[in-house]
Amino acid sequence: MVVQRLNTMPLRSMRGWLVASGLLMTLCGLPVSVEAAVTTFIAEDYAFTGPEQLESGRHRVRLINRGRDVHQIQFLALPSGKTLTDVERVLASRSPSLPNWLRRHGGVNSVAPGNEASVEIQVEPGDYLLLCGIPDVAGRPHAMRGMVRALRVVEAAPSGEPAPRVDATLRLTDFAFALSGPLHAGSRTVQLVNDGRQAHEAVVIRLAEGASVQDFIERYRPGGLPNSAGLEAGGVTGIDPGRPAVMHLDLEPGRYGLLCFLADPVTGAPHFSRGMWMDVNVEPAPTPAEGSFRH
Numbered sequence: 001m002v003v004q005r006l007n008t009m010p011l012r013s014m015r016g017w018l019v020a021s022g023l024l025m026t027l028c029g030l031p032v033s034v035e036a037a038v039t040t041f042i043a044e045d046y047a048f049t050g051p052e053q054l055e056s057g058r059h060r061v062r063l064i065n066r067g068r069d070v071h072q073i074q075f076l077a078l079p080s081g082k083t084l085t086d087v088e089r090v091l092a093s094r095s096p097s098l099p100n101w102l103r104r105h106g107g108v109n110s111v112a113p114g115n116e117a118s119v120e121i122q123v124e125p126g127d128y129l130l131l132c133g134i135p136d137v138a139g140r141p142h143a144m145r146g147m148v149r150a151l152r153v154v155e156a157a158p159s160g161e162p163a164p165r166v167d168a169t170l171r172l173t174d175f176a177f178a179l180s181g182p183l184h185a186g187s188r189t190v191q192l193v194n195d196g197r198q199a200h201e202a203v204v205i206r207l208a209e210g211a212s213v214q215d216f217i218e219r220y221r222p223g224g225l226p227n228s229a230g231l232e233a234g235g236v237t238g239i240d241p242g243r244p245a246v247m248h249l250d251l252e253p254g255r256y257g258l259l260c261f262l263a264d265p266v267t268g269a270p271h272f273s274r275g276m277w278m279d280v281n282v283e284p285a286p287t288p289a290e291g292s293f294r295h
Contacts, residue, residue, distance in 0.1 A: 043071035046145040055156035062118040063108035069224035074237040077103035106245035109235035117234030120246035125155040137223030172200040175276040204235040205257035213257035
């Protein structure tokens with residue numbers, strides 16, 4: 001009976017019920033969790049399918065890779081007077097980095113074939129581009145093969161949703177990663193903050209037994225070719241200085257790595273060549289008894 005009444009409840013009454021329920025949970029000391037809207041995109045070789053318009057605000061972006069290559073989805077805000085044609089002209093010039101008039105808002109990074117990953121980002125009203133900057137076997141970014149499209153973000157009323165609860169914070173600087181604490185196996189939420197002066201990204205690698213991030217870098221070949229040192233497992237695409245993002249990870253005990261492949265706009269050198277990489281050891285999740293003892 002309660003479910004039927006909720007299903008037929010007017011929208012305003014439903015919102016009031018939800019607000020009252022959240023207030024009651026807060027007063028009772030229970031955790032309140034409000035998740036961002038989930039927006040799904042499908043990556044194939046070489047195109048995206050998904051919505052052409054979003055409302056402004058916080059979105060959980062989910063990328064499903066149905067291709068044979070590794071793919072990502074980067075959200076780029078276009079300034080007034082710039083169009084997709086301007087970006088295609090830059091891509092055709094084979095510049096190692098995107099122009100500084102594009103604003104990087106993040107997105108889902110490096111999803112291996114047959115897998116999926118998700119992140120949370122904030123988007124403001126305006127015109128955007130979605131592209132995949134991962135190179136093919138010839139070194140051409142997938143965007144040059146058609147993996148680029150327009151997106152319109154329309155203004156919406158502020159939702160008042162609280163920020164997601166996170167298990168750790170990953171700070172990105174010029175040129176290093178700093179993790180606020182250990183990560184344990186399970187479904188984990190990690191907030192990223194770019195404290196640097198350049199745009200940065202985080203590529204998550206599930207390392208093979210006995211391998212390191214340096215091994216992955218040395219054995220890396222573009223085009224989705226297998227890397228015996230590890231497998232891409234998501235992450236966050238480029239975010240501008242000061243811009244946060246959140247990545248959702250399903251972690252298993254073992255060794256992981258973090259990498260930034262973005263290029264220095266002056267030298268063209270990838271950030272990992274300047275030290276922006278990190279080995280991460282994921283421990284088994286603590287038992288309830290261990291968790292109680294720690295608190």
